[in-house]
Every structure is written in C-alpha cells, then in structure tokens.
Amino acid sequence: MTDVATDTVLKIENLNVFYGSNLAVKEVSLDIPLNKVVAFIGPSGCGKSTVLRCLNRMNDLIPSARIDGKITFHGNDIYAKQVDPVDLRCRVGMVFQQPNPFPKSIYENIAFGARLNGFKGDMAELVETSLRKASVWDETKDKLHQSGLALSGGQQQRLCIARTIAVKPDVILMDEPCAALDPISTLKIEELIHELKKEYTIVIVTHNMQQASRVSDLTAFYNAEATDKGSKVGYLVEYDKTEVVFQNPAQKATRDYVSGRFG
Numbered sequence: 163m164t165d166v167a168t169d170t171v172l173k174i175e176n177l178n179v180f181y182g183s184n185l186a187v188k189e190v191s192l193d194i195p196l197n198k199v200v201a202f203i204g205p206s207g208c209g210k211s212t213v214l215r216c217l218n219r220m221n222d223l224i225p226s227a228r229i230d231g232k233i234t235f236h237g238n239d240i241y242a243k244q245v246d247p248v249d250l251r252c253r254v255g256m257v258f259q260q261p262n263p264f265p266k267s268i269y270e271n272i273a274f275g276a277r278l279n280g281f282k283g284d285m286a287e288l289v290e291t292s293l294r295k296a297s298v299w300d301e302t303k304d305k306l307h308q309s310g311l312a313l314s315g316g317q318q319q320r321l322c323i324a325r326t327i328a329v330k331p332d333v334i335l336m337d338e339p340c341a342a343l344d345p346i347s348t349l350k351i352e353e354l355i356h357e358l359k360k361e362y363t364i365v366i367v368t369h370n371m372q373q374a375s376r377v378s379d380l381t382a383f384y385n386a387e388a389t390d391k392g393s394k395v396g397y398l399v400e401y402d403k404t405e406v407v408f409q410n411p412a413q414k415a416t417r418d419y420v421s422g423r424f425g
C-alpha cells in the first residue's frame with residue numbers, strides 16, 4: 163500500500179470470521195487511520211458487513227459468530243476479557259442501512275442513550291449540538307417532542323447519526339447508510355460525512371462506486387472465492403488510497419470491479 167502517514171485508530175490483524183463451522187472471511191489485515199473515511203467495497207457476500215461488525219463487536223450478538231486474529235482500538239485489544247462491548251460500542255458507534263430511530267421523540271432519541279451512559283450535563287444542549295453536527299437541526303428544532311419516526315427516511319438517518327454522535331464516539335461505522343435513501347438524501351449524508359471526518363474516523367460499506375470515490379480517503383476492495391466445501395470465503399484483495407484503487411489499482415480483480423467489468 164502506498165504510504166499514508168497517520169495515526170492508526172483501529173488495526174485489524176489476520177482476522178478470520180466464522181459462522182458456525184463456516185469460514186466467512188479470511189486473513190484480513192488493515193489499519194484504519196485517524197480522521198479518515200475508509201470505504202469497504204466488493205460484491206455481495208464477500209464479508210464487508212462481517213468485518214465491519216467485528217470492529218465494535220456487533221458480531222457478539224450473533225451466537226454462531228466467532229473470530230480469530232486481533233483487532234486493536236488505540237492499541238488495545240477490543241476482544242480482551244476486561245473490555246465491555248457496550249462501552250466499546252459508544253466509542254465505535256454504528257449506523258445501519260435501514261434508519262432505525264427509537265419509537266420515541268426526536269429529543270429522546272438523543273437523550274436516551276446519553277442518559278443510559280450516565281450523561282449528567284445540559285441535555286438540551288447535547289440534543290442541539292448532536293442534531294447540529296448531524297445536519298438535521300434546522301429540520302427538527304421546532305418539533306423536538308414529536309416522534310422520530312415521523313421524519314423522512316433521510317432525516318431519520320441523520321437523526322440516527324446524531325444519536326450515535328451524542329455518546330461521543332471516536333469512530334462511526336456505517337453499513338450502506340444510503341441504501342434506503344433517495345438521491346438528495348444520499349447527497350446530504352455524503353456532505354455530512356465530509357463534515358464529520360474532521361472530528362471522527364469513519365468506515366463506510368457501500369455498493370455505490372461513485373459514493374466510495376466521492377466520500378472516502380481509502381478504499382478496501384473485498385472479493386470472495388469458492389472453498390473446497392463449496393461455500394464462499396471473503397478476503398481483502400486490495401487496500402489503498404481511494405484514487406489508487408479507482409484509477410490505478412494493483413490487482414486486476416480490483417480494476418475489473420471498479421470499472422464494472424466484474425463477474
């Protein structure tokens with residue numbers, strides 16, 4: 163990989179992920195640098211969501227999932243015994259494909275998690291700051307006590323980002339955050355990602371090549387190959403600066419994928 167001189171926030175070393183006895187992703191190693199946007203791209207089933215979910219131990223919630231290898235967050239092993247996955251998920255937050263606000267008011271969507279987290283400060287201020295940072299304040303400031311579910315899909319997604327920001331993460335993981343959104347809402351999220359990276363490190367899974375090239379600094383291309391058992395296993399093909407992956411990739415498979423000649 164070409165030189166990228168920055169601090170590493172998350173480091174994946176030789177990660178294998180199993181679901182039951184099935185190896186789903188093998189031998190992934192990559193560094194996620196501070197205040198960068200990293201895109202995960204690749205065909206369906208190559209393990210993008212699986213790797214992403216390992217970064218904040220979301221895979222712990224899938225009983226059959228098991229990993230080996232090592233993931234460190236600011237140098238600390240996130241799978242070490244003393245790590246509380248709930249704390250980890252505050253530091254490494256996640257936004258999903260389908261906007262999923264709580265069935266509560268806009269205000270409570272932000273306040274709920276903060277309160278659970280022991281937040282003792284000025285809640286109204288936290289709500290406003292979080293909504294502002296997620297670029298959804300102007301659209302919500304006059305209806306903070308109405309249901310979050312009454313917002314449009316794009317507004318709901320920005321509310322979910324605000325909710326994630328409210329617990330002061332370092333990293334925001336996004337799994338196809340625009341897949342359920344129209345083009346204008348998608349553009350708003352992309353602009354928001356540009357703003358957010360000043361303060362946060364972002365990892366985004368996307369099927370949209372233009373989106374990956376617009377929003378990310380680095381791109382990881384994953385692919386999958388057949389195993390002896392007839393199942394498929396995902397692996398990392400290439401990880402580099404986004405312009406290299408899109409314009410001058412080292413691997414033919416990457417070139418074929420980003421130019422749409424894949425398959």
Ligand SMILES: Nc1ncnc2c1ncn2[C@@H]1O[C@H](COP(=O)(O)OP(=O)(O)OP(=O)(O)O)[C@@H](O)[C@H]1O
Nearest residue numbers: 181186205206207208209210211212213224394396
């Ligand atoms: N909860 C699960 N239980 C068992 N197998 C799973 C589970 N989640 C994913 N897998 C398997 O792991 C592999 C990788 O899946 P994953 O969802 O990570 O791929 P992906 O790259 O995110 O695909 P997509 O682009 O379709 O979202 C696939 O073979 C999938 O069937």
Ligand SMILES: [Mg+2]
Nearest residue numbers: 210211212367
């Ligand atoms: Mg996925």
